[in-house]
Amino acid sequence: MTSKLKATLLATAIAAPLPALAGPAEVLANYADIAQAGYEDSLATAQTLQSAVDALIASPSDVTLEAAKHAWLAARVPYQQTEVFRFGNAVVDDWEGKVNAWPLDEGLIDYVDGGGATDENPLGGLNVVANPTLTISGEEIDATEITPALLSDTLHEADEIEANVATGYHAIEFLLWGQDLNGTENGAGNRPFTDYASGDACTGGNCDRRAAYLKAATDLLVTDLEEIVAAWSEGGEGRTAVTSDETAGLTAILTGMGSLSYGEQAGERMKLGVMLHDPEEEHDCFSDNTHNSHYYDGLGIQNVYLGEYQRVDGSVVSGESLASLVAAADPSLDAELTAALAHTMRELGQIKTAAEAGYSYDQMLAAGNAEGEALVMGAVDALVAQTRSIERAVTALGLDGIEVEGSDSLDQPDAVFQ
Amino acid sequence: MRPLLAALALLTTPLHAGVPEAIEGHILPRHAAFAEAAAALNTAAQADCTAEALKPAYNTAFDAWIGVQHLALGPLQEIGGPIALQFWPDTKGFTARQLGMLLKAEAPEAVTPEGFAQQSVAVQGFMALERMLYDEAFSGYVAESYACALTRAIAHDIATKAATLNADWPATAQSLRTAGEPGNATYLAPAEATQALFTALITGIEYNDDARLARPLGSFERPRPTLAEAWRSGRSQRNLALSLTALEEFAALLADGEASETQKLFNDTEAWLDGLDEPAFAGVAEPTTRMGIESLTSYLDLLKETAAAEIGAHLNVGQGFNALDGD
Numbered sequence: 001m002t003s004k005l006k007a008t009l010l011a012t013a014i015a016a017p018l019p020a021l022a023g024p025a026e027v028l029a030n031y032a033d034i035a036q037a038g039y040e041d042s043l044a045t046a047q048t049l050q051s052a053v054d055a056l057i058a059s060p061s062d063v064t065l066e067a068a069k070h071a072w073l074a075a076r077v078p079y080q081q082t083e084v085f086r087f088g089n090a091v092v093d094d095w096e097g098k099v100n101a102w103p104l105d106e107g108l109i110d111y112v113d114g115g116g117a118t119d120e121n122p123l124g125g126l127n128v129v130a131n132p133t134l135t136i137s138g139e140e141i142d143a144t145e146i147t148p149a150l151l152s153d154t155l156h157e158a159d160e161i162e163a164n165v166a167t168g169y170h171a172i173e174f175l176l177w178g179q180d181l182n183g184t185e186n187g188a189g190n191r192p193f194t195d196y197a198s199g200d201a202c203t204g205g206n207c208d209r210r211a212a213y214l215k216a217a218t219d220l221l222v223t224d225l226e227e228i229v230a231a232w233s234e235g236g237e238g239r240t241a242v243t244s245d246e247t248a249g250l251t252a253i254l255t256g257m258g259s260l261s262y263g264e265q266a267g268e269r270m271k272l273g274v275m276l277h278d279p280e281e282e283h284d285c286f287s288d289n290t291h292n293s294h295y296y297d298g299l300g301i302q303n304v305y306l307g308e309y310q311r312v313d314g315s316v317v318s319g320e321s322l323a324s325l326v327a328a329a330d331p332s333l334d335a336e337l338t339a340a341l342a343h344t345m346r347e348l349g350q351i352k353t354a355a356e357a358g359y360s361y362d363q364m365l366a367a368g369n370a371e372g373e374a375l376v377m378g379a380v381d382a383l384v385a386q387t388r389s390i391e392r393a394v395t396a397l398g399l400d401g402i403e404v405e406g407s408d409s410l411d412q413p414d415a416v417f418q
Numbered sequence: 419m420r421p422l423l424a425a426l427a428l429l430t431t432p433l434h435a436g437v438p439e440a441i442e443g444h445i446l447p448r449h450a451a452f453a454e455a456a457a458a459l460n461t462a463a464q465a466d467c468t469a470e471a472l473k474p475a476y477n478t479a480f481d482a483w484i485g486v487q488h489l490a491l492g493p494l495q496e497i498g499g500p501i502a503l504q505f506w507p508d509t510k511g512f513t514a515r516q517l518g519m520l521l522k523a524e525a526p527e528a529v530t531p532e533g534f535a536q537q538s539v540a541v542q543g544f545m546a547l548e549r550m551l552y553d554e555a556f557s558g559y560v561a562e563s564y565a566c567a568l569t570r571a572i573a574h575d576i577a578t579k580a581a582t583l584n585a586d587w588p589a590t591a592q593s594l595r596t597a598g599e600p601g602n603a604t605y606l607a608p609a610e611a612t613q614a615l616f617t618a619l620i621t622g623i624e625y626n627d628d629a630r631l632a633r634p635l636g637s638f639e640r641p642r643p644t645l646a647e648a649w650r651s652g653r654s655q656r657n658l659a660l661s662l663t664a665l666e667e668f669a670a671l672l673a674d675g676e677a678s679e680t681q682k683l684f685n686d687t688e689a690w691l692d693g694l695d696e697p698a699f700a701g702v703a704e705p706t707t708r709m710g711i712e713s714l715t716s717y718l719d720l721l722k723e724t725a726a727a728e729i730g731a732h733l734n735v736g737q738g739f740n741a742l743d744g745d
Contacts, residue, residue, distance in 0.1 A: 103510060118511040120645070137640070160640050163509065258739040267499070267741050275498050275539040276512055368536045391613070391738045392606070400736030 023320050027307065028249040030319030032239040034309040035085050036232035038300075041078035041312045043225040049075050053218045057211040060196035069176050073289055076169065078312055080296030084304050087259035088252030091231050091238040098152065098224050102283060104165035106174045108155065109213065111204055113181055121161050128155060129210045146212040148220040167220050170284075175214045177286035184279050184366035186358065188288035251399050253322055257301050258390040265297050266383035274376050279362035288362065291355035294379065298348045302341045329396040337393055340386035347379040433597055433608040434733055436672040440615055441591045443671045448485045448664065449584045455482035456580035463573035467566040469550065469557040472573070476551055479576065480544050480653065484660040486583070488622030488668070490741065491614050492590030493583045499741060503543045503579055506647055507633060512540035517549055517556065524564045531578070534571040545648070547572045552650040613735040615672055620726050621740040622665045627718040628742060630658050634699040635712060641702040652697035662688050673729045680725045687717040
């Protein structure tokens with residue numbers, strides 16, 4: 001402790017006459033630039049997906065289906081790196097349920113193995129693809145035309161149940177891959193391209209309606225992403241919120257890092273799956289792409305701390321970083337947090353490595369699989385550890401008078417102690 | 419200069435007196451009581467596993483669990499957090515589905531102590547046991563059936579976990595007490611220990627609001643009585659009351675008796691709750707009775723804000739991240 005105290009005193013002595021040294025304004029501008037670039041990349045890759053979906057629908061084949069799947073996987077790379085913007089920024093948190101809601105009762109959308117309805121969700125077996133007329137909460141719905149508006153306004157979170165996910169990446173994922181019926185064995189969903197074929201070649205029934213659903217969901221994803229790109233562009237709501245108030249802005253960065261690390265990723269998305277041993281508890285359960293989802297979530301956290309983002313076109317966005325602010329306040333804490341984030345990336349990298357070599361994430365979750373559990377828990381422990389360092393950064397930057405959970409308190413950063 | 423001053427304050431503030439007081443007066447005795455009640459549940463289950471016979475011991479142990487559920491750090495974190503003992507909310511119906519799979523497979527190794535410890539948390543703990551005792555789809559089993567063995571395995575697992583928590587807490591308590599001292603790798607400053615307990619307190623209040631109340635309330639148009647916690651055993655109101663009692667005790671000790679506004683709100687909330695006769699919160703579905711339950715939300719919102727501000731200021735710490743962050 002003595003050396004840490006000395007280091008802090010030293011930092012005080014150096015920093016005191018130069019309050020602008022680390023530049024919170026530059027840090028926040030760079031943070032907003034990274035958000036904008038990440039969402040622009042998400043939009044561009046979603047537009048590529050949109051073209052691939054159009055091609056699949058125009059001429060269904062193994063080749064066009066594989067191309068659409070490939071485009072979906074590529075689109076997830078930049079998007080997952082933006083999840084770090086979610087919890088700290090109300091504009092993102094209010095929006096993200098439209099594009100990345102999970103887990104979903106996919107029986108709402110299309111055919112599934114078994115009925116689909118559960119105690120908690122009577123609409124889990126609604127099957128919009130098969131039924132042009134639907135009954136939701138006692139009301140009859142005309143679903144003859146499957147449009148983006150039907151998905152977003154009527155079906156999404158129907159009956160106020162969050163598992164009724166009708167839109168976004170995971171709805172599209174289900175329509176491309178289908179259910180993964182391999183349990184905790186190797187293998188992803190295996191939807192045949194003929195689910196989009198016309199006439200007698202059609203499998204699964206209602207291929208035209210399935211194609212209409214896929215088209216509507218993909219078009220909606222693109223327009224939703226356009227909306228969030230605008231929010232982070234010059235004058236947009238997200239950018240303005242973090243750049244107009246330094247305290248609120250720095251709090252948004254750290255809240256996003258800590259909430260994603262701990263409650264969301266370590267807890268809800270990773271540890272829960274290990275404790276339930278259920279393959280449905282993997283984030284990208286249809287495509288078996290969960291290892292990448294987790295990896296790029298982690299990378300997004302590291303990006304905003306180091307102030308650098310690798311774009312999908314090969315260029316780089318970089319600038320003044322939060323790391324420099326923390327280093328100015330407490331150099332040893334900056335070293336600790338930097339090392340913690342790097343350690344997490346190594347642990348997430350090991351999961352990704354094993355999965356890409358054929359040992360898929362759902363296999364790791366099997367009951368009694370000690371090695372798989374150790375692999376996942378290694379990353380969980382690293383995420384928990386980095387959360388402690390993030391909490392220390394909140395304190396070191398003097399932001400701990402602010403409640404760090406809900407977006408309500410973020411809207412009024414000074415309300416807590418008034 | 420605020421950041422630097424704050425960093426200095428963190429390093430130089432001594433351990434707040436409320437930390438050892440909360441450990442001695444709240445954390446350790448309540449874990450001892452839970453271990454005792456859980457052991458009695460296990461003894462009762464081994465003697466007679468049938469549903470009616472086991473209900474009294476089940477309820478006593480569940481009561482004791484609610485008294486420690488909010489202390490989700492240290493030993494409880496080590497065994498997987500509160501869901502290791504109570505898997506709820508169960509938004510995708512895991513407990514019924516996975517219990518059904520176990521009962522269908524009838525694998526002998528799945529109900530041995532070692533084998534059962536490897537099973538999903540959805541078939542372990544108080545919510546799985548509630549299904550076995552109170553859900554007609556499960557509760558009709560007879561002695562010496564596979565379901566009987568499963569019930570015994572759940573009770574045994576609860577007792578084992580409670581004993582582990584009770585055995586491991588003294589070491590965590592010592593780590594909290596010596597926060598900031600050389601060699602303490604968990605809590606690098608006294609304020610970190612204070613913050614850890616403060617976070618547990620506020621998260622506990624928030625959980626009562628966000629989960630215990632908000633889930634059954636749903637919306638006025640779409641109330642959800644079957645999403646109430648432990649509605650099958652009629653414990654929804656009881657669990658909320660027991661949790662508030664425990665949190666009130668925790669808050670008073672942690673704040674060293676210096677949180678009169680918080681204390682008053684605990685009293686007001688508890689008085690309102692006492693006035694309700696809603697064991698399973700079924701009244702959320704009727705406009706007349708719904709209002710009484712819905713009012714609790716306002717009490718709990720105010721309680722959370724007040725406790726966060728008043729006790730946070732007294733302890734001079736902010737909240738850390740908690741498991742409710744996220745979805």
